[in-house]
Amino acid sequence: MAQQKRDLPLKSEGLSEWYNKIVLQAELADYGPARGTIIYRPYGYAIWELVQQEMDKRIKEKGVSNAYFPLLIPESLLKKEASHIEGFSPELAVVTIGGGEELEEKLIVRPTSETIMYDAYARWIQSWRDLPLMINQWNNVVRWEKRTNIFLRGLEFLWQEGHTAHATHEESSAMQRWAIDMYASVYRDYFALPGYIGWKSQSEKFAGADSSLTYESLMPEGKALQSCTSHDLGQNFSKTFNIAFQSESGGSEFAWQTSWGFSTRAIGGLVMAHGDDGGLVLPPKLAPIQVVIIPIRLEGDKLLQVEKIAQELKAQGVRVKLDTRENASLGSKINEWELKGVPVRLEIGGKELDAGAITAARRDTSEKSSIPLNNVVSGVQGLLSAMQENLLAKADAFLAANTFSADSYDEFKKILESSRGFIRAHWCEDASCEAAIKEETKATTRCLPIDAPEESGVCVRCGKASKHRWIFGIAY
RNA sequence: CGGGACGUCGUAUACCGGUAGUACGCCUGGUUUGGGACCAGGUAGAUAGGGUUCGAUUCCCUACGUCCCGACCA
Numbered sequence: 001m002a003q004q005k006r007d008l009p010l011k012s013e014g015l016s017e018w019y020n021k022i023v024l025q026a027e028l029a030d031y032g033p034a035r036g037t038i039i040y041r042p043y044g045y046a047i048w049e050l051v052q053q054e055m056d057k058r059i060k061e062k063g064v065s066n067a068y069f070p071l072l073i074p075e076s077l078l079k080k081e082a083s084h085i086e087g088f089s090p091e092l093a094v095v096t097i098g099g100g101e102e103l104e105e106k107l108i109v110r111p112t113s114e115t116i117m118y119d120a121y122a123r124w125i126q127s128w129r130d131l132p133l134m135i136n137q138w139n140n141v142v143r144w145e146k147r148t149n150i151f152l153r154g155l156e157f158l159w160q161e162g163h164t165a166h167a168t169h170e171e172s173s174a175m176q177r178w179a180i181d182m183y184a185s186v187y188r189d190y191f192a193l194p195g196y197i198g199w200k201s202q203s204e205k206f207a208g209a210d211s212s213l214t215y216e217s218l219m220p221e222g223k224a225l226q227s228c229t230s231h232d233l234g235q236n237f238s239k240t241f242n243i244a245f246q247s248e249s250g251g252s253e254f255a256w257q258t259s260w261g262f263s264t265r266a267i268g269g270l271v272m273a274h275g276d277d278g279g280l281v282l283p284p285k286l287a288p289i290q291v292v293i294i295p296i297r298l299e300g301d302k303l304l305q306v307e308k309i310a311q312e313l314k315a316q317g318v319r320v321k322l323d324t325r326e327n328a329s330l331g332s333k334i335n336e337w338e339l340k341g342v343p344v345r346l347e348i349g350g351k352e353l354d355a356g357a358i359t360a361a362r363r364d365t366s367e368k369s370s371i372p373l374n375n376v377v378s379g380v381q382g383l384l385s386a387m388q389e390n391l392l393a394k395a396d397a398f399l400a401a402n403t404f405s406a407d408s409y410d411e412f413k414k415i416l417e418s419s420r421g422f423i424r425a426h427w428c429e430d431a432s433c434e435a436a437i438k439e440e441t442k443a444t445t446r447c448l449p450i451d452a453p454e455e456s457g458v459c460v461r462c463g464k465a466s467k468h469r470w471i472f473g474i475a476y
Numbered sequence: 477c478g479g480g481a482c483g484u485c486g487u488a489u490a491c492c493g494g495u496a497g498u499a500c501g502c503c504u505g506g507u508u509u510g511g512g513a514c515c516a517g518g519u520a521g522a523u524a525g526g527g528u529u530c531g532a533u534u535c536c537c538u539a540c541g542u543c544c545c546g547a548c549c550a
Contacts, residue, residue, distance in 0.1 A: 007487065016543085016544085020542090020543075024487095031541080033540095033541085034540095035540080035541065035542090091548075145549060146547075146549085147477095147547090148542095153549070153550075154550095226550065229550075263550045296510055328509085328513095329508085329513050330510060330513095331510090331513080332511085333512090336512085347510075349509095350510095351510075359510090475549090
């Protein structure tokens with residue numbers, strides 16, 4: 001009977017079908033009326049707000065200020081940097097008519113804000129004393145993707161983009177590294193998603209960058225997800241936008257720049273990585289509701305007692321929801337909150353109040369335990385942190401179990417056919433070899449891990465000498 | 477953007493060239509509440525536009541949207 005009510009497909013039987021349904025059913029998001037557009041519903045947006053809170057704090061601590069630049073970019077501005085426009089032109093949305101009249105100059109809906117920001121940077125930066133200039137913005141960008149997927153790839157997505165200008169390459173390079181380390185830390189400690197930090201290959205790097213750092217995590221079914229990158233822009237943009245400054249010694253120099261971004265795609269990764277057949281499983285640190293309290297057949301003073309418990313938890317910063325709906329049965333409440341991935345559920349009825357201990361259920365393990373009434377806050381906090389740790393430990397184990405090494409092309413292909421996952425393999429760093437591997441196996445270079453040891457070997461495909469093992473995978 | 481599948485109340489589905497049904501949801505009232513409650517009454521639907529036809533939700537075309545497979549990407 002319970003099965004008949006279920007209309008969520010099993011995650012274990014098909015990730016993409018499960019994923020598409022759970023995003024809608026858990027009310028994280030809905031589709032917009034135009035293709036590829038998404039409505040972030042309150043429950044989903046709340047997750048993003050939690051990410052923002054944490055990341056914004058870290059960004060500001062680093063000395064980066066928030067600002068906001070325009071959505072519309074004159075075409076000529078975007079065209080200034082040759083490789084940048086070349087990289088983005090296939091996916092631009094362009095405004096050609098305004099107020100009913102054809103525009104003299106087309107306006108591009110930003111796919112990213114390098115050009116419009118650096119146009120201003122050129123005016124703002126005159127002296128070495130103006131550096132570093134470090135600005136971040138939380139905004140939306142538009143990229144005309146051919147094939148869309150809710151949260152993972154859409155026409156419009158939300159992100160933050162940080163853009164810094166420095167006097168020296170040492171400084172900008174350190175900034176590039178700082179950003180990816182910050183992302184990795186948030187990813188690990190909040191999303192409970194481990195991954196590899198590494199360098200993008202020349203062909204995979206950002207259009208207009210000298211180098212790109214990425215954080216690559218692995219989804220169930222063995223596909224790679226990249227949801228943040230940090231770029232060393234060198235002087236590419238400062239030269240084309242004339243971001244020049246007078247140095248201490250009086251000479252004119254071009255600024256060294258970085259840009260780095262983290263998008264709502266990460267929410268999709270979160271859903272896929274931790275969810276199960278019962279629905280979402282949210283890591284406590286990013287759960288809009290960390291604890292749901294369900295009173296069972298309580299009224300009057302006894303219900304007040306439960307409300308007091310909720311208040312107590314709230315006072316300690318726990319995000320609590322008290323579900324006092326009278327028209328829903330216990331079972332339907334439990335199922336609903338499980339579907340929505342709430343980490344801890346507290347059941348409080350006459351039984352609990354008499355015994356002086358409430359029943360707590362963990363979403364990740366389904367374990368039930370008993371928490372003494374006089375110890376609710378620390379008991380709950382203990383469960384939340386245990387769950388956060390457990391999700392990370394499971395994800396770590398998954399990543400480790402699905403990172404393989406291949407020393408021959410046959411082995412490489414065999415892994416892709418059977419389990420997928422990440423493959424550590426030698427590559428000659430020749431772009432044509434990379435393209436051939438992609439053509440023949442669908443796998444792309446994901447990154448060269450930042451801590452990859454030097455190791456002499458031969459390219460898994462062409463046999464030429466190689467110094468490092470790169471990580472390959474099939475990307476989303 | 478190429479190939480394929482699909483589009484019926486909010487959701488999941490059924491039937492049909494001639495009155496569009498069921499379940500869940502939702503609303504009202506009552507009884508209920510320890511793992512998806514029950515009774516009664518009610519609400520709500522053929523994506524849009526053309527064509528064929530006496531008659532189209534059904535057949536055809538186009539657009540739009542979703543999913544899957546490719547090429548492109550956070």
